[in-house]
Amino acid sequence: MNRHPDKRSRLVDAAVRLVHEQGFARTTLADIAGAAGVPLGNVYYYFKTKEAIGEALVAHHAGHYATLRGQWNQSGDARSRLAAFVQMTADNRAVLARSGCPVGTLCAELHKAGGPLAEQTGAIFTELLGWLEEQFRALGRDTDAADLALHLLSALQGVSLIAHSLDDPEYVDRETARLTGWIQTL
């Protein structure tokens, strides 16, 4: 891949941003083309259909989180990794209040639409849950590591949704503060 790095990646970057802000259905190919500085008809040279852009979008997010996990795995212990994960959400308070979690909102929308894209997006959550479970297991929580992972991801996804729905980053502050404290008690 990447024989056309310039235009193709510009299109993907534009799609990532616009879809996060507007949703997938409401983002038109003309929007994406315009934001990337590419004529509309030329988009189809890089992506056969709009759904193909959706796939690239999902792959982008999956790759992004994989990279983050790789970085977190490099340093610190399990507890500090979990804290870093929560802190990332806290740092993104403004964006989350404005447009929600890029992955969570995309998952919700694509699952209502159905189709193969829905499963691919959901896989990002599966991978994240697996990584979280590893961290909890490293903390000695062998029996309930999966439940703790689910609880943490639920709380973060939920507060992102609430902060987005009420357009108020303060909710992110409060819940992430609670979760950070909770992690220290484990």
Add this chain to the structure above:
Amino acid sequence: MNRHPDKRSRLVDAAVRLVHEQGFARTTLADIAGAAGVPLGNVYYYFKTKEAIGEALVAHHAGHYATLRGQWNQSGDARSRLAAFVQMTADNRAVLARSGCPVGTLCAELHKAGGPLAEQTGAIFTELLGWLEEQFRALGRDTDAADLALHLLSALQGVSLIAHSLDDPEYVDRETARLTGWIQTL
């Protein structure tokens, strides 16, 4: 209102169901009209625009939760009310896995679209948070009642989103079991 109870309420009921399953944008007026057994053109006698249907939809959900809170307020203590709230989510495991929380998914979609409907939907969360806060306060948690309310709603909304994204009701089971246990410890 309600001078046209039959057709109008049939349209709203159909809209509630279809929008939950497909999302607001993907649900066409023809879909709603067809499901309600009303000719397409006649829909516009009851609702001037599609957005007007959206308003009725949001009002329906707001009224539904207001009714539920009224019932819960009739009986039991604060702890059992909170347990009933969590249990409602647990009971809806199948629907949540298939289509997500009707309010949460609607909030997410409408906030990406913008406009006045977004705020009206978000208000459902505000009302729910207020009621939850009252219950926690009744349990003697005066200082952190609001934080506990946010935590509970976040966890439930988050696990609904995850179960929906992974199309698996088991996630709902696990997180609601945890939350039910947590409430008993307060």
Add this chain to the structure above:
DNA sequence: GTCTATACATGGATAGAC
């Protein structure tokens, strides 16, 4: 109040010149 036919805008996708 009800319903059919249709206008109009939007947006995904293609044709074909360059």
Add this chain to the structure above:
DNA sequence: GTCTATCCATGTATAGAC
């Protein structure tokens, strides 16, 4: 590989007969 012009399906909304 690039870009303009255009096709065509979909869906909201309206006109107007009944």
